[in-house]
Amino acid sequence: MTWLSIFLTISRFLFLTYLVLYASFLLLSVVTGGIHLHERYRKRRRKLEESEGNYPPISILVPAYNEEVTIISTIESLLKLDYPVYEIIVLDDGSKDQTAKLVREYFQMKDSQRKIDYKLSCRPYHRISEQEFGSVCLTLIEKENGGKGDVLNLGINAAKHEYFLCIDADSMLQRNSLKNLVRPMQKWENVISVGGVVQVSQGVRITDGEVSHYQLPWSVLPCLQAIEYDCSFLGSRILLDYLQSNLIISGAFGLFYKEYVIAVGGYDRQTLGEDMELVMKLHYFCRNNNIPYRICYETSAICWSQAPSSIGDLCKQRRRWFLGLYQCLKKYRKMLSRVRFGAVGYFSYAYYMLFEFLAPFIETFGCCVILLSLIYHQLNISFFISLFFLYSAFCSLITFASFLQRVYSQDLFIGPMDLCKAFLATLFRYFFLHWVLNIVRLTSFIGYKKRKREWGEIRRVKQFV
DSSP: HHHHHHHHHHHHHHHHHHHHHHHHHHHHHHHHHHHHHHHHHHHHHOOOOOSSSOOOEEEEEEEEOTTTTTTTHHHHHHHTTOSSEEEEEEEEEESSSSHHHHHHHHHHOOEEEOOOOOHHHHHHHEEEEEEETTEEEEEEEEEEEOOOOHHHHHHHHHEEEESEEEEEETTTTTTTTHHHHTTTHHHHHSSSEEEEEEEEEEEEEEEETTEEOOOOOSSSSHHHHHHHHHHIIIIIHHHHHHOOOOOOTTTTTTEEEEHHHHHTTTSSSOOHHHHHHHHHHHHHHHHHHOOOOOEEEEEEEEEEOOOOOSHHHHHHHHHHHHHHHHHHHHHTTTTTGGGHHHHIIIIIIIIIIIIIIIIIHHHHHHHHHHHHHHHTTTHHHHHHHHHHHHHHHHHHHHHHHHHHHHHTTTTTOOOHHHHHHHHHHHIIIIIHHHHHHHHHHHTTTTGGGGGGGGGOOOOOOOOOO
16 A cells, blocks of 8 residues: 555545534534524513513614615614613714715714713724714714724724624614623623624515514525525524633624723724624633633524625625634634633634634645545545535535524514525535635635735615614
């Protein structure tokens, strides 16, 4: 047996082990998520999840850069929230379009002399406008462009309340989203952050704060992402939440205790993954200082956000996500396998390193090994094809199950056409799109230095509230 033969045999075994481990994690996360969602659904039906009525005041931060298409519908959805005390702060980060002007004119806002307590570093603002809507204060702060982390730090400085919520400018909340989001704070002590579920808004109509119409998008890419979000938000994150080791609270819908965020220095202004970086920084700070804390995930709190509709925008988004992941894992590499970090280091960090960051490299290497094995007649081609289809079909079915779990748990009505679209989307995702996005990730480091602080702007479509 030659050295090449030994190398190929060992490599095939390791690659197969990797696939089995990933498939096992996928199955475990979806089963865990399914049990959790069913239990929450059962309690809701029996009205066992009544709120305790302790609702902390919240400042809602809406960072915006060239968001004139969606910003009005986003603000309107926020004004319809069923929540006792909150304020809305729209943060215009030097938009080149009419975002700020549109907000000022539509909501008839007036100039304000509101004072800002600069506890976090950020670029200066040049105008503040305000308007009252009943008990809700809507504030618009305009500043020079500095990136998402920079504008969020300004928002934290301006926030009046001890908790702040970050929401993207293309997102919509349901009427009860905020009340549902604070449930972990009513249930446990020392909760410093809570993340909610983000769903694709294309195909959704929200009327008076409630979903009045739902269907999977007809556009291929948003439909694929709707299915993908189900597997992520209602699978792996629920499992990691049970282990108290979530490393990501989505920047599209995340609640934070302001005191702790200020203590760790706020958002990193030099990273592309500012949401993940902040959560990892909170883990790092609390574990190193032996501070009791909880970072939670609440599946009953739902945010509807737009997904990229073109392949160019999708590639741009995933490239930014991948580089942000790389920056965060590199910055907090000391977490890996350190006893003081517990499951955060032993499990979550290892998962994101092995199955998220290294995945495109491992899968590409595995494909090269299989190709060489076929060339040198060390692998039966029919066996390889059968294995590929079996693995892809298994992952597709697991993803389809995640979709069904979401529809069931959220009381959404879907017809036979949506079931067909969902099933075809899961197949298309694993048999084609997955490999396209792998290429995007593999080429992400080309021009890396130029992308370190980009907003990752994508084209929006008008939303209906």
